[in-house]
Amino acid sequence: xxxxxxxxxxxxxxxxxxxxxxxxxxxxxxxxxxxxxxxxxxxxxxxxxxxxxxxxxxxxxxxxxxxxxxxxxxxxxxxxxxxxxxxxxxxxxxxxxxxxxxxxxxxxxxxxxxxxxxxxxxxxxxxxxxxxxxxxxxxxxxxxxxxxxxxxxxxxxxxxxxxxxxxxxxxxxxxxxxxxxxxxxxxxxxxxxxxxxxxxxxxxxxxxxxxxxxxxxxxxxxxxxxxxxxxxxxxxxxxxxxxxxxxxxxxxxxxxxxxxxxxxxxxxxxxxxxxxxxx
Amino acid sequence: xxxxxxxxxxxxxxxxxxxxxxxxxxxxxxxxxxxxxxxxxxxxxxxxxxxxxxxxxxxxxxxxxxxxxxxxxxxxxxxxxxxxxxxxxxxxxxxxxxxxxxxxxxxxxxxxxxxxxxxxxxxxxxxxxxxxxxxxxxxxxxxxxxxxxxxxxxxxxxxxxxxxxxxxxxxxxxxxxxxxxxxxxxxxxxxxxxxxxxxxxxxxxxxxxxxxxxxxxxxxxxxxxxxxxxxxxxxxxxxxxxxxxxxxxxxxxxxxxxxxxxxxxxxxxxxxxxxxxxxxxxxxxxxxxxxxxxxxxxxxxxxxxxxxxxxxxxxxxxxxxxxxxxxxxxxxxxxxxxxxxxxxxxxxxxxxxxxxxxxxxxxxxxxxxxxxxxxxxxxxxxxxxxxxxxxxxxxxxxxxxxxxxxxxxxxxxxxxxxxxxxx
Numbered sequence: 001x002x003x004x005x006x007x008x009x010x011x012x013x014x015x016x017x018x019x020x021x022x023x024x025x026x027x028x029x030x031x032x033x034x035x036x037x038x039x040x041x042x043x044x045x046x047x048x049x050x051x052x053x054x055x056x057x058x059x060x061x062x063x064x065x066x067x068x069x070x071x072x073x074x075x076x077x078x079x080x081x082x083x084x085x086x087x088x089x090x091x092x093x094x095x096x097x098x099x100x101x102x103x104x105x106x107x108x109x110x111x112x113x114x115x116x117x118x119x120x121x122x123x124x125x126x127x128x129x130x131x132x133x134x135x136x137x138x139x140x141x142x143x144x145x146x147x148x149x150x151x152x153x154x155x156x157x158x159x160x161x162x163x164x165x166x167x168x169x170x171x172x173x174x175x176x177x178x179x180x181x182x183x184x185x186x187x188x189x190x191x192x193x194x195x196x197x198x199x200x201x202x203x204x205x206x207x208x209x210x211x212x213x214x215x216x217x218x219x220x221x222x223x224x225x226x227x228x229x230x231x232x233x234x235x236x237x238x239x240x241x242x243x244x245x246x247x248x249x250x251x252x253x254x255x256x257x258x259x260x261x262x263x264x265x266x267x268x269x270x271x272x273x274x275x276x277x278x279x
Numbered sequence: 280x281x282x283x284x285x286x287x288x289x290x291x292x293x294x295x296x297x298x299x300x301x302x303x304x305x306x307x308x309x310x311x312x313x314x315x316x317x318x319x320x321x322x323x324x325x326x327x328x329x330x331x332x333x334x335x336x337x338x339x340x341x342x343x344x345x346x347x348x349x350x351x352x353x354x355x356x357x358x359x360x361x362x363x364x365x366x367x368x369x370x371x372x373x374x375x376x377x378x379x380x381x382x383x384x385x386x387x388x389x390x391x392x393x394x395x396x397x398x399x400x401x402x403x404x405x406x407x408x409x410x411x412x413x414x415x416x417x418x419x420x421x422x423x424x425x426x427x428x429x430x431x432x433x434x435x436x437x438x439x440x441x442x443x444x445x446x447x448x449x450x451x452x453x454x455x456x457x458x459x460x461x462x463x464x465x466x467x468x469x470x471x472x473x474x475x476x477x478x479x480x481x482x483x484x485x486x487x488x489x490x491x492x493x494x495x496x497x498x499x500x501x502x503x504x505x506x507x508x509x510x511x512x513x514x515x516x517x518x519x520x521x522x523x524x525x526x527x528x529x530x531x532x533x534x535x536x537x538x539x540x541x542x543x544x545x546x547x548x549x550x551x552x553x554x555x556x557x558x559x560x561x562x563x564x565x566x567x568x569x570x571x572x573x574x575x576x577x578x579x580x581x582x583x584x585x586x587x588x589x590x591x592x593x594x595x596x597x598x599x600x601x602x603x604x605x606x607x608x609x610x611x612x613x614x615x616x617x618x619x620x621x622x623x624x625x626x627x628x629x630x631x632x633x634x635x636x637x638x639x640x641x642x643x644x645x646x647x648x649x650x651x652x653x654x655x656x657x658x659x660x661x662x663x664x665x666x667x668x669x670x671x672x673x674x675x676x677x678x679x680x681x682x683x684x685x686x687x688x689x690x691x692x693x694x695x696x697x698x699x700x701x702x
Binding site for chain 1: 324325326330332333335336362393394395396399400402403406407408410411412413414417470472473474476477492495496497498499644645648649651652653654655656
């Protein structure tokens with residue numbers, strides 16, 4: 001009998017006592033509890049995220065590519081208002097081609113996606129949806145991990161590699177700085193000039209109609225290629241423009257990001273080359 | 280009981296020199312050099328790196344992912360030793376926990392420099408965003424590092440210095456301080472089965488999520504992949520156990536002969552070999568599904584562009600398919616091969632495979648990114664060249680890993696088994 005005790009110590013006979021089983025069960029229960037807590041919390045935050053009142057005001061933008069002349073004024077106005085260095089653009093104008101090779105200008109602000117990848121991936125909820133659908137950032141919370149940059153399919157996010165510049169060269173020609181500088185080490189993005197929208201609404205102005213309450217890029221556009229307004233209101237400028245447009249498209253729609261920036265595609269993309277003139 | 284320890288020595292003529300102090304000195308030089316780079320990063324920000332808005336994750340992230348993967352043996356052996364109670368792995372299990380701790384602390388360190396705001400590293404713990412894989416990984420890594428520390432503490436305290444150092448009798452205060460610490464460590468040791476379960480859960484969660492970090496991003500073609508989480512877990516297990524095999528031969532077979540029986544080494548090799556074969560099987564099917572069965576124009580373009588600048592397909596076929604298949608089969612047949620020299624060389628393949636997979640995964644989506652223009656989307660080729668500061672900081676954390684491992688391999692009591700529970 002005494003020998004048995006000594007032997008069991010060295011053999012590989014696994015002797016799991018009741019106490020150990022209880023301990024393991026306790027550990028499992030604690031882990032399960034944790035996952036439950038997480039799923040409840042995530043459910044709660046998914047309700048907070050954007051889907052609150054889908055019928056409320058949802059700001060959107062429409063860019064008519066046929067009217068865009070590639071002057072870059074939208075970019076310049078954005079740089080002035082947000083005090084952006086030349087390599088930190090929220091809004092980019094590029095030259096692209098249609099399938100038939102016709103060139104056109106594509107200007108790209110943040111798409112303000114309804115299912116924004118950047119919001120989903122941010123580990124600290126520094127990027128979030130406002131009630132009105134704008135995807136906005138809390139620069140005091142951002143840790144600078146740049147996962148949002150990696151996640152954004154539109155390259156719409158820029159990181160503050162350096163200290164902010166003193167004053168953009170485009171001030172005051174294209175506007176004055178309206179928002180505070182962001183610190184080195186955080187990611188930043190286009191916010192549809194949310195400060196203008198908020199101020200304007202307080203003063204009883206309608207964003208998209210009154211320039212003071214409308215994003216700077218829309219106001220600066222010399223050809224009126226950009227239209228802004230509430231996507232859910234049938235009388236807003238953007239809803240009228242969408243009704244007038246023969247066809248609209250959104251960038252990389254196949255990714256289900258549900259952008260709130262619509263484009264009127266160039267006519268050349270939808271007209272066979274042999275068909276000329278108006279129909 | 281103290282085991283006999285043979286330290287490797289270099290023989291020059293009739294002198295035999297213990298190279299250990301010189302090796303430690305070399306590592307300290309590496310750390311000092313890295314600290315210069317670290318200081319520059321912390322004062323001047325990430326502008327001193329080769330990162331850009333197009334390639335925001337690069338060398339440091341690859342080091343981070345790899346060191347977490349190569350700490351993967353800790354959760355495997357936590358389960359084998361503390362849940363399945365297979366006693367012959369107990370000594371090797373201690374080395375596994377050490378490797379886990381080193382891997383995760385290295386990852387934490389390099390991530391700190393990679394953050395734009397390093398001093399906000401605690402934000403994910405306070406500001407919860409459970410949708411984010413990065414949040415989940417941060418929480419898991421923080422919790423798992425605590426678990427590993429709780430598993431490490433009893434092992435470290437078994438060192439004779441903590442029980443019969445002359446200071447303990449000369450300064451009674453120290454002895455008084457040690458008493459509650461010892462009691463706490465005994466208490467922790469009693470909880471090792473619980474810690475093993477928590478460790479397993481946390482490890483599976485975040486090792487998989489590290490793959491999912493990339494694979495949920497639909498906008499990046501090659502990244503968008505359903506099997507990446509499983510691949511990451513399997514390669515962490517295969518690579519982690521292979522590394523454990525290599526290092527346990529150094530720590531036990533060479534410097535502490537007789538402490539671990541050869542059969543245990545063979546078992547380590549076989550575990551690693553089996554997992555590596557499983558991973559390779561999955562990897563090849565994943566390749567077929569990604570590139571052949573669901574032919575995707577963007578992925579084809581990405582692969583084509585990557586092949587023009589780097590041996591992307593070659594590294595897949597050679598480093599992630601053919602060599603791991605051969606190495607996996609050889610490791611599985613470890614008992615037949617019996618030559619530890621051959622097995623040591625072969626075991627480097629799963630380790631390198633784990634690193635290569637993470638390296639390729641990280642860069643494939645960033646270097647060749649897909650443009651957003653509506654009619655003729657193309658693949659844009661971005662470039663990234665690491666600066667000396669990135670190498671310095673990366674080298675620093677690797678030197679830290681080697682330093683801690685070298686010290687532990689020499690001084691950590693792997694052998695003492697007089698746990699109060701068993702005695």
